[in-house]
Amino acid sequence: MALPAAALAMQAIKDKPKARITSKVTTVLLTAGLGLGAFFGVRALIGKFKRNNRERLALQEGNPASFATQLKMAFENDNAFGWGTDEEMVYRILEQVPSASLMRKVLRAYKDLYKNNLSADLKSELSTQEYAIALEIINSKT
Structure with missing residues (x-):
């Protein structure tokens, strides 16, 4: 009795209509x-x-891409006497940005060059107190 059921199942599978694209x-x-x-x-x-255009412009003093590159280098500070972020350099670079409009351009240049948000990188690289100081410097721009 099992054989005819198996044969019927096989026949049903063979007779099943095929999907066509x-x-x-x-x-x-x-x-x-x-x-x-x-x-x-x-x-x-x-x-x-x-990115290539920003990298080319990073060589010019006072250009937003130059500030962005300097900040990234401060984050990746690997010197002989220590490792990690050079917080003092980050503060100096942020203080050198003369205006809020140029700071916005620095934020955009950083994102174009490194595909990261500068604010997020500042938050991850600095302690809570250091991050608050950096935000204070950024927000003091007029």
């Missing part, structure tokens, strides 16, 4: 994939262009 669905899927690929490709190229 039409050429229109295939075309839509390929077009969507190419569109997404083009979008992310162009986005990456624009990001690379912005």
